Amino acid sequence: ALRAGGLVAFPTETVYGLGASARHAAALPRIFEAMGRPADHPLILHLDNPRFVSRWVAGLPPQFEPLAKAFWPGPMTLVMNRSEEASDVLTGGQDTVAIRIPSHPMAQQLLTAFGGGIAAPSANKYGRVSPTRPEHVREELGDAVKLILDGGECTIGVESTILSLAGEKPRLLRPGSIGQSQIEAVIGPVEVGADAGAPRVPGSTAQHYSPATAVATVPSTLLESRIDTLLRDARRVAVLAQRPPRKAQQGVTWINAGRRLDAYQRDLYANLRSLDKAGADLILVEDVPTTPEWTAVRDRLARAAVNPR
Numbered sequence: 001a002l003r004a005g006g007l008v009a010f011p012t013e014t015v016y017g018l019g020a021s022a023r024h025a026a027a028l029p030r031i032f033e034a035m036g037r038p039a040d041h042p043l044i045l046h047l048d049n050p051r052f053v054s055r056w057v058a059g060l061p062p063q064f065e066p067l068a069k070a071f072w073p074g075p076m077t078l079v080m081n082r083s084e085e086a087s088d089v090l091t092g093g094q095d096t097v098a099i100r101i102p103s104h105p106m107a108q109q110l111l112t113a114f115g116g117g118i119a120a121p122s123a124n125k126y127g128r129v130s131p132t133r134p135e136h137v138r139e140e141l142g143d144a145v146k147l148i149l150d151g152g153e154c155t156i157g158v159e160s161t162i163l164s165l166a167g168e169k170p171r172l173l174r175p176g177s178i179g180q181s182q183i184e185a186v187i188g189p190v191e192v193g194a195d196a197g198a199p200r201v202p203g204s205t206a207q208h209y210s211p212a213t214a215v216a217t218v219p220s221t222l223l224e225s226r227i228d229t230l231l232r233d234a235r236r237v238a239v240l241a242q243r244p245p246r247k248a249q250q251g252v253t254w255i256n257a258g259r260r261l262d263a264y265q266r267d268l269y270a271n272l273r274s275l276d277k278a279g280a281d282l283i284l285v286e287d288v289p290t291t292p293e294w295t296a297v298r299d300r301l302a303r304a305a306v307n308p309r
């Protein structure tokens with residue numbers, strides 16, 4: 001399917017991707033069509049081995065080797081200056097290319113069998129919650145994707161950490177399960193967030209990763225009183241919390257996602273999807289810890305909550 005220019009959804013350790021051959025000129029636009037994604041948004045190039053990276057970039061930056069050694073294969077995407085090999089469709093017309101070596105065995109097998117680079121964003125409609133299970137991909141994209149490789153549930157559950165090595169200093173563009181301190185332990189200080197002349201990172205537009213139901217984050221101590229107020233107005237409420245409810249109430253759908261980061265993060269998008277289907281007027285999310293390990297989760301929740309609908 002890939003060689004013929006078709007789309008294949010496949011599992012990675014972070015989320016499911018919607019893949020097309022990175023060198024097939026007619027294939028890449030099909031990704032944008034299927035997703036309703038603006039055509040100038042760059043895709044991530046997936047390879048099975050770091051030794052192929054040099055073809056796609058204009059010189060390997062000094063931080064490349066130590067980072068690749070520490071974090072690949074794994075949930076880390078590196079943005080570097082591109083070579084001729086990387087097309088405008090792949091890079092959204094920018095002079096940089098984003099590359100990742102996924103560790104998921106099925107992604108690895110697919111890449112090796114195909115024998116080339118696979119361009120893939122997360123396999124969701126533009127602006128929506130990323131899929132972490134094969135059935136989510138079907139839900140999101142329907143018949144637009146013929147082939148979905150079923151690798152079960154993604155173990156990490158949030159998209160890869162994106163680090164740019166294209167500028168003067170390394171810059172963290174998107175938080176992920178590999179945290180800032182882990183990166184700094186390998187290459188020293190990094191800047192954080194998009195800079196003024198920033199490349200486009202769709203995940204960094206304020207509203208992104210959103211369910212259709214409005215989302216609001218609430219401090220734990222205010223959770224019950226917010227629910228009471230909403231119920232008084234005859235509104236139905238869905239709750240994503242880290243503890244059980246203090247009292248049983250009608251009109252409330254409650255998910256206790258627990259306090260363990262890895263499980264909370266792994267189940268985050270699946271939980272938001274379930275709550276989205278609960279027929280509630282609002283999804284209330286109990287604030288998660290403010291510690292650095294929770295940065296990626298906090299980031300995705302904050303984006304889900306920027307929701308004018």
Ligand code: TXA
Pocket residue numbers: 012014015016017018041042043044077079091094096097098100120121122123158159160161162173199200201202203204
């Ligand atoms: O975990 C992941 O990264 C997943 C799996 C499938 O690999 N992919 C993913 O792709 O999350 P997604 O939907 O976020 O889209 C690609 C991201 C966008 O945020 C895009 O802006 C960024 O990568 N990106 C791609 N090329 C870039 C570049 N040249 N400069 C800056 N950001 C870039």
Ligand code: MG
Pocket residue numbers: 121122123130203
């Ligand atoms: Mg995405």
